[in-house]
Amino acid sequence: xxxxxxxxxxxxxxxxxxxxxxxxxxxxxxxxxxxxxxxxxxxxxxxxxxxxxxxxxxxxxxxxxxxxxxxxxxxxxxxxxxxxxxxxxxxxxxxxxxxxxxxxxxxxxxxxxxxxxxxxxxxxxxxxxxxxxxxxxxxxxxxxxxxxxxxxxxxxxxxxxxxxxxxxxxxxxxxxxxxxxxxxxxxxxxxxxxxxxxxxxxxxxxxxxxxxxxxxxxxxxxxxxxxxxxxxxxxxxxxxxxxxxxxxxxxxxxxxxxxxxxxxxxxxxxxxxxxxxxxxxxxxxxxxxxxxxxxxxxxxxxxxxxxxxxxxxxxxxxxxxxxxxxxxxxxxxxxxxxxxxxxxxxxxxxxxxxxxxxxxxxxxxxxxxxxxxxxxxxxxxxxxxxxxxxxxxxxxxxxxxxxxxxxxxxxxxxxxxxxxxxxxxxxxxxxxxxxxxxxxxxxxxxxxxxxxxxxxxxxxxxxxxxxxxxxxxxxxxxxxxxxxxxxxxxxxxxxxxxxxxxxxxxxxxxxxxxxxxxxxxxxxxxxxxxxxxxxxxxxxxxxxxxxxxxxxxxxxxxxxxxxxxxxxxxxxxxxxxxxxxxxxxxxxxxxxxxxxxxxxxxxxxxxxxxxxxxxxxxxxxxxxxxxxxxxxxxxxxxxxxxxxxxxxxxxxxxxxxxxxxxxxxxxxxxxxxxxxxxxxxxxxxxxxxxxxxxxxxxxxxxxxxxxxxxxxxxxxxxxxxxxxxxxxxxxxxxxxxx
Numbered sequence: 017x018x019x020x021x022x023x024x025x026x027x028x029x030x031x032x033x034x035x036x037x038x039x040x041x042x043x044x045x046x047x048x049x050x051x052x053x054x055x056x057x058x059x060x061x062x063x064x065x066x067x068x069x070x071x072x073x074x075x076x077x078x079x080x081x082x083x084x085x086x087x088x089x090x091x092x093x094x095x096x097x098x099x100x101x102x103x104x105x106x107x108x109x110x111x112x113x114x115x116x117x118x119x120x121x122x123x124x125x126x127x128x129x130x131x132x133x134x135x136x137x138x139x140x141x142x143x144x145x146x147x148x149x150x151x152x153x154x155x156x157x158x159x160x161x162x163x164x165x166x167x168x169x170x171x172x173x174x175x176x177x178x179x180x181x182x183x184x185x186x187x188x189x190x191x192x193x194x195x196x197x198x199x200x201x202x203x204x205x206x207x208x209x210x211x212x213x214x215x216x217x218x219x220x221x222x223x224x225x226x227x228x229x230x231x232x233x234x235x236x237x238x239x240x241x242x243x244x245x246x247x248x249x250x251x252x253x254x255x256x257x258x259x260x261x262x263x264x265x266x267x268x269x270x271x272x273x274x275x276x277x278x279x280x281x282x283x284x285x286x287x288x289x290x291x292x293x294x295x296x297x298x299x300x301x302x303x304x305x306x307x308x309x310x311x312x313x314x315x316x317x318x319x320x321x322x323x324x325x326x327x328x329x330x331x332x333x334x335x336x337x338x339x340x341x342x343x344x345x346x347x348x349x350x351x352x353x354x355x356x357x358x359x360x361x362x363x364x365x366x367x368x369x370x371x372x373x374x375x376x377x378x379x380x381x382x383x384x385x386x387x388x389x390x391x392x393x394x395x396x397x398x399x400x401x402x403x404x405x406x407x408x409x410x411x412x413x414x415x416x417x418x419x420x421x422x423x424x425x426x427x428x429x430x431x432x433x434x435x436x437x438x439x440x441x442x443x444x445x446x447x448x449x450x451x452x453x454x455x456x457x458x459x460x461x462x463x464x465x466x467x468x469x470x471x472x473x474x475x476x477x478x479x480x481x482x483x484x485x486x487x488x489x490x491x492x493x494x495x496x497x498x499x500x501x502x503x504x505x506x507x508x509x510x511x512x513x514x515x516x517x518x519x520x521x522x523x524x525x526x527x528x529x530x531x532x533x534x535x536x537x538x539x540x541x542x543x544x545x546x547x548x549x550x551x552x553x554x555x556x557x558x559x560x561x562x563x564x565x566x567x568x569x570x571x572x573x574x575x576x577x578x579x580x581x582x583x584x585x586x587x588x589x590x591x592x593x594x595x596x597x598x599x600x601x602x603x604x605x606x607x608x609x610x611x612x613x614x615x616x617x618x619x620x621x622x623x624x625x626x627x628x629x630x631x632x633x634x635x636x637x638x639x640x641x642x643x644x645x646x647x648x649x650x651x652x653x654x655x656x657x658x659x660x661x662x663x664x665x666x667x668x669x670x671x672x673x674x675x676x677x678x679x680x681x682x683x684x685x686x687x688x689x690x691x692x693x694x695x696x697x698x699x700x701x702x703x704x705x706x707x708x709x710x711x712x713x714x715x716x717x718x719x720x721x722x723x724x725x726x727x728x729x730x731x732x733x734x735x736x737x738x739x740x741x742x743x744x745x746x747x748x749x750x751x752x753x754x
Contacts (some may be wrong), residue, residue: 017044023374030369038307038355038363042370045273045311046280049537052373055503056535059513062520063530069492069557070531077121077198077269078188079531081493083557084452088192090124093132093185093458093495093553095536100153100182104146108153108182110243113315115186116163117269120252121318123196123259124188127431128445129158131168131184132458132497132551136177138414138744143172146180148743154184155425160245161252165426166434166443169458172414175466178541183497183534185458185553189447196259198268199286200279200321200347205265207279207290207345208327210334211251211317214274215300217242219312247316247339254337255318263326263333270317276310276370278319279345280353283367289348290367293356298340306357321347380513381506389467392594392603392612400678403726406606410682411654412737413605416647418658421742435561439659441486441643446561453561455489457554462547464614467599469511469548471616473518475686478617480554481526482643485626486689488564488633489556494523496533496552501545503537511548512537519550525619528554565633565691567642569660572717574640575698576656576664578649579710580625580688593675596683601646615685622687628708629689637700640692648682650727652690653713657721658738663731665722666714677726692716 017040019027027035027043035043049055065073071088072080078092096111116126131154136143147170158165163186200207258264266286268278275292283290294306300314322330327343334341348354353370355363400406410416423438435453436444442457459480465472477494484491496519501508523530539546558564569576597603598612632638640660644652657664690713693701714723722728 017041018048019044023047026374036363038310039365041307041311042276042353042363042365045276046370047373050272051277053535054373055376055378055537056498056512057375058377059516062516064520064523065529065531067493067527067529070529071192072195073529073531074533077118079493079495080122080195081531081555082192083447083454085450086191087447087452088190089454089555090119090122090188090190091186091495091553091555092118092532093183093497093551094118094534095497095499096182096184097180097499097536097539100146100150100180101178104149105153105156106242108150109157110315111182111184112154112157113243113245113248114271115184116161116248117271117318119186119188120255121196121198121267121269122188122190123194123267124190125256126163126186126188126252127433128187128443128456129163129165129184130443130456130458130553131165132181132460133168133170134176134181134462134549135172137172137174140177143177150180150182151422151425157243157245159427161249162430164428164430164434166428166445167438167456167458169460170419170422171462173463173547175462175547178543179539179546181499181539181546181549183499183551185495187456187555194259196267198266198282200266200282200288200290201286202265202321202323202347203288203349204324205347206322206324206327206343207292207347208320208322208330209297209317209340209342209344210254210320211339212244212247212314213298213300213340214309214312214314216304216308216312217314219308243315250337250339251316251318254333254339257333258330263322263330265321265323268319270319272313274310274312274314275319280367280370282319282321283353284371287351289350289352289354290345291348291354291356292345295358296342296344298342306355306362310355378503378509379506380510382510383507389611389613391592392598394593394597394676394679397607399676403677403681404729406678407650407654407727407729408733408737410601410605410647410651411734412740414742415601415605416651417742418739419742420739436487436564436566440566441483442489444487444489444558444561444564451560451562453558455484455487455556455558457483458551459483460549460551462549463604463610464599465511465515465549466547467612468614468616469514470518471614473515473550474522474619475617476550476552477519477522477526477528478619478622478686479645480552481528482626482689484554484556485630486565486641486643488630489558490630491526491528491554491556494528494530494552494554496530496550498533498535499539499546499549499551500537501540508545515548515550522619526623563634563636565639565641567656567659568640569656569662569664569692569716570640571694572662574692574694574716575712576690576692576714576716577701577710578688578690578713579629579705579708593679596679596685600648600682600684602648602678602682617686625687625689625708629691632691632704637697637704638691638693642690644688644690646684648684649688649690650681650723654721654734656690657731658735661731662716663718663720664714664716665718665720666724681726
């Protein structure tokens with residue numbers, strides 16, 4: 017059941033007697049890592065979670081931030097990694113369904129989905145299968161339920177072979193006064209189950225998600241739930257109608273651990289007890305035992321607390337929306353989660369015991385491989401003979417290639433609120449009837465976190481901040497999904513602790529508190545652990561959604577300017593060549609190396625530049641902006657050429673003092689942006705850039721991408737390399753995959 021001897025002894029101590037099988041099963045799911053956060057809770061307290069726009073921080077189904085004019089956003093990110101490893105379509109689909117219900121439980125209408133994905137190299141057939149089916153699952157559920165998938169990211173590396181990462185984020189829109197909490201209250205109030213019938217799918221799914229993946233994991237397909245997005249659509253509309261008519265006291269989704277987690281958490285938060293009559297739960301399969309009913313993870317279900325005098329109206333609306341609606345219990349004053357079957361009490365446990373799993377502070381030991389990392393010596397790397405060929409190979413690699421093959425499978429415009437479509441630095445959404453809008457992005461830097469956990473954690477948050485700034489949104493808050501290996505291994509716990517430390521530092525400096533999130537541990541196979549991969553979902557607010565920027569070049573004759581800390585193009589550098597290439601895509605793709613010590617972010621300096629770029633966009637001066645990230649400044653510029661269909665020319669000498677050209681072009685030092693402005697706005701831009709480092713790198717126009725005597729490629733050739741179908745099975749010629 018996934019419980020240790022210590023935990024069983026603790027149960028005996030708490031209960032004062034041996035638990036029966038049902039009671040032990042309740043503890044098993046609630047004290048799993050997936051539900052109990054027993055290894056991560058001591059570390060999560062480091063995150064800042066307060067801010068001027070924060071309405072609801074950690075502790076509820078989702079975090080909530082204020083947008084303006086009484087509007088708020090509820091948002092959260094969660095993982096479905098282990099289910100997706102053994103049943104990728106349903107694992108990804110039900111991950112989407114689960115995160116939507118988290119938002120619904122706050123009383124918010126789900127309006128946007130994003131994802132963050134990781135897979136092993138596409139050279140391997142199993143990885144291609146997982147990738148293809150996960151994308152199908154996300155699209156299959158999101159498209160059918162009617163919530164647009166507006167953004168996301170994906171990367172490929174050998175560390176994720178056999179253990180993909182499938183993180184889903186949902187954002188909901190709500191009036192602040194309509195927020196709902198999940199605490200159960202009112203002795204004698206009724207507990208109502210809404211949605212689908214209950215079956216045996218997903219039983220012990222929470223325990224399964226808290227184990228390492230092995231060769232036996234394939235046999236646990238029954239632990240993966242099966243989704244019904246059409247039922248979920250009805251559930252969304254029904255719950256919002258019930259809330260609009262003030263028929264519910266509280267609301268909670270049923271996810272991991274099913275009725276057990278929802279009922280015990282609602283009871284513990286409210287300081288009350290809940291009695292569940294398992295024989296009153298509508299079943300999809302006959303002969304289910306009370307234990308199976310309590311821990312089933314059947315999808316599309318919500319648990320509500322209802323005042324007795326309103327129950328007929330609630331059940332009428334459930335029937336109207338073609339949902340199962342059944343009174344399955346009541347709120348009681350005894351403080352227990354009590355399970356009753358045909359009038360007989362078959363198990364009873366104080367709710368607070370179930371909701372308060374043991375906490376472990378593990379040994380923290382710096383991994384040996386970090387001590388063995390040396391500063392990268394660039395002289396050992398052969399220099400390119402043909403920079404055009406290198407650029408084309410970079411653009412054609414799965415880590416940098418266009419994601420069009422993914423997002424065209426998603427309906428990203430349902431609801432007609434999507435202003436900036438997938439493919440930009442961040443998605444932008446409108447709030448109908450107002451000028452207000454919001455932006456969202458997901459980001460992760462697994463390789464960086466592997467090479468420098470603390471620096472990589474900070475860089476992940478900083479990259480999300482830059483992406484929102486590029487479109488003109490004010491970054492306000494973070495949700496996260498912390499994907500790591502076993503916390504019971506000291507070096508794995510070190511990675512988790514250090515990444516959280518780096519993320520916390522970045523959130524403090526950037527002013528983006530963490531208001532919700534999820535932890536996914538034990539992401540390991542027989543071959544080892546994944547890269548430590550904290551993913552960040554960040555939201556930003558916009559005063560006027562009609563004023564925004566995108567990466568695409570829009571006019572011929574625009575001045576193209578690099579702003580910020582870009583030593584290679586400014587002709588001077590305080591950073592070594594090796595550090596600029598450490599952990600870079602260039603080093604990985606062209607030289608097949610994962611090595612070096614990446615440059616750490618200067619968070620305060622990055623914030624100043626990002627805020628400047630946002631102000632330039634908000635003022636209407638800049639409508640073209642893109643941050644310099646994976647692949648360096650030349651890949652950034654090439655992407656802008658491709659997206660806009662307009663070339664870029666720079667005929668002047670590229671000043672690279674005492675630095676190799678490949679380092680200058682493809683080095684990755686964070687904190688820089690590329691913007692473009694019409695010639696008539698050039699003086700205004702220069703005035704705004706006083707005090708900031710910047711350099712003009714060309715003028716838009718023509719059909720070629722030209723940087724001095726180093727790069728000269730047809731725009732059509734850039735697009736051909738970049739737009740190759742991501743689902744192709746072979747690597748670019750001469751390329752190296754992960």
